[in-house]
Amino acid sequence: xxxxQTYKERALASLEGKWGSAAIATLIxxxxxxxxxxxxxxxxxxxxxxxxxxxxIWSLLCLPLxxxxxxxxxxxxxxEDIRYERLFEGYKDFIRTFLMEFLYCLAVAVGTCLFIVPxxxxxxxxxxxxxxxxxxxxxxxxxxxxxxxQITRGHKLKLFxxxxxxxxxxxxxxxxxxxxxxxxxxxxxxTFAHYYEDxxxx
Numbered sequence: 001x002x003x004x005q006t007y008k009e010r011a012l013a014s015l016e017g018k019w020g021s022a023a024i025a026t027l028i029x030x031x032x033x034x035x036x037x038x039x040x041x042x043x044x045x046x047x048x049x050x051x052x053x054x055x056x057i058w059s060l061l062c063l064p065l066x067x068x069x070x071x072x073x074x075x076x077x078x079x080e081d082i083r084y085e086r087l088f089e090g091y092k093d094f095i096r097t098f099l100m101e102f103l104y105c106l107a108v109a110v111g112t113c114l115f116i117v118p119x120x121x122x123x124x125x126x127x128x129x130x131x132x133x134x135x136x137x138x139x140x141x142x143x144x145x146x147x148x149x150q151i152t153r154g155h156k157l158k159l160f161x162x163x164x165x166x167x168x169x170x171x172x173x174x175x176x177x178x179x180x181x182x183x184x185x186x187x188x189x190x191t192f193a194h195y196y197e198d199x200x201x202x
Contacts, residue, residue, distance in 0.1 A: 003162075007194050008165070010194045011190035022073070025087060028087060033066070063090075064098055066101055074196070077193050096140070100129055100133050101130075107126060111123075121156060166187075169184050170184065
């Protein structure tokens with residue numbers, strides 16, 4: 001657990017003086033991925049075919065935005081540009097970011113449907129792909145996923161425990177009607193970004 005604490009402390013140090021920017025970035029993502037989707041599907045009925053189809057299409061269109069959110073915190077811990085427009089950079093490289101996020105979600109979904117444990121293992125093993133895609137403009141989506149699996153070899157259990165160490169904060173965030181997630185999400189993202197920095201050359 002000491003290793004987990006080290007990464008979390010590094011994340012907190014990186015976020016010092018930047019909590020406001022990080023929380024606003026999280027709010028922007030929440031509004032676009034969740035808020036706008038709700039507004040669009042509400043007139044149709046969220047449980048109708050039209051509503052479900054529209055929500056699905058919107059979720060797919062937001063995949064590059066989810067990539068942008070993840071690498072936003074890699075920029076943050078590296079003390080690089082964290083202007084909010086950086087959140088949308090995935091759309092400049094739409095095919096690679098979309099494919100990477102789509103294939104990631106597909107792999108985790110299939111693994112979870114077969115058995116829950118394979119889904120968890122796949123989710124952990126492929127979680128570094130967004131960072132890899134950012135650092136290597138020439139790598140393909142599939143190769144980024146494969147490289148993520150490679151560099152997390154020997155780290156999957158450690159990453160699992162690292163994620164699990166946030167369970168208390170996750171429960172607390174639910175108790176605040178979700179408001180706590182605007183601080184917890186940056187904390188978690190920065191923590192995993194620091195982990196990537198340590199294993200990226202593996």
